[in-house]
Amino acid sequence: MNGNSAQFSSEQYTSEGFTGPIRVLSPDAAQSARTRFYASIGQSETNPGPMADRPGGFDLRYRWAYDLATKPAILDHVEQILGPDIVLWATVFWYKEPHNKSYIPWHQDATYWPMVPRINLSVWIALGPTFRENGCLSLIPGSHRGWLDDQYQTLEPAAGFSEGLADDQVDDSCIVHLEMSPGEAVFFTEATLHRSDANSSDVPRLAFALRFTTPEVIFDVDALKEKGIDYLARATVVRGEDRYGFNEAIRVAPHCDLNGEPLP
Numbered sequence: 001m002n003g004n005s006a007q008f009s010s011e012q013y014t015s016e017g018f019t020g021p022i023r024v025l026s027p028d029a030a031q032s033a034r035t036r037f038y039a040s041i042g043q044s045e046t047n048p049g050p051m052a053d054r055p056g057g058f059d060l061r062y063r064w065a066y067d068l069a070t071k072p073a074i075l076d077h078v079e080q081i082l083g084p085d086i087v088l089w090a091t092v093f094w095y096k097e098p099h100n101k102s103y104i105p106w107h108q109d110a111t112y113w114p115m116v117p118r119i120n121l122s123v124w125i126a127l128g129p130t131f132r133e134n135g136c137l138s139l140i141p142g143s144h145r146g147w148l149d150d151q152y153q154t155l156e157p158a159a160g161f162s163e164g165l166a167d168d169q170v171d172d173s174c175i176v177h178l179e180m181s182p183g184e185a186v187f188f189t190e191a192t193l194h195r196s197d198a199n200s201s202d203v204p205r206l207a208f209a210l211r212f213t214t215p216e217v218i219f220d221v222d223a224l225k226e227k228g229i230d231y232l233a234r235a236t237v238v239r240g241e242d243r244y245g246f247n248e249a250i251r252v253a254p255h256c257d258l259n260g261e262p263l264p
């Protein structure tokens, strides 16, 4: 991949487990999101250091992050895959400052999440440039057809997750390195194998990942709490309607924080 945007393809998403990169934000909109992100973590964009803040749930704290996550152009693509009723249940800023040595191991997302059934579409938006040396996202096309969590192992401390797959457990002969320009996004499934390297460059790597599902999915709130990720998981219907009412306990009104106060 070289940063030339592709066409969104639901056929590719179904057959290969991903589609993209697709341009979802203009370069200016990506720059504005970057500026807001750095301001909110108290860092300078020109000389950024590590993030002290938790990377999740910004959509529940800042109106700009909620608006970014629910842009109609993004939801239009999501609707092509998930249908008319769409739930945004988590967002994460994946940020690696220059020379951050941590890498993200091969994994399939839904193996970490207490959701039944396992239905998730991630929209991973590059807010700055992503390339091999700054730890771009990489994935394996077609890897979403089976689950591999029975092969997970405990990983070394440099891995961003304590459990996942070691590199030599994965056949990466058809790996796709998603080198992307600010404002491009890749859409991938709950089961698509992906990873990212450490950032060995002087350029920060910043992405905003959005997790979408459908209202029929039930989240185990106690298990989320046990895993310590309940702070980032709050299900909000962002398009269509909830015909099930399964997730009342973790729903907040759109545009409100966890206490029901309007977002700043």
Ligand SMILES: O=C(O)CCC(=O)C(=O)O
Binding pocket: 094, 104, 109, 122, 124, 137, 194, 195, 196, 207, 209
């Ligand atoms: O951005 C990264 O380095 C990892 C992203 C990831 O694992 C995810 O979005 O599920």
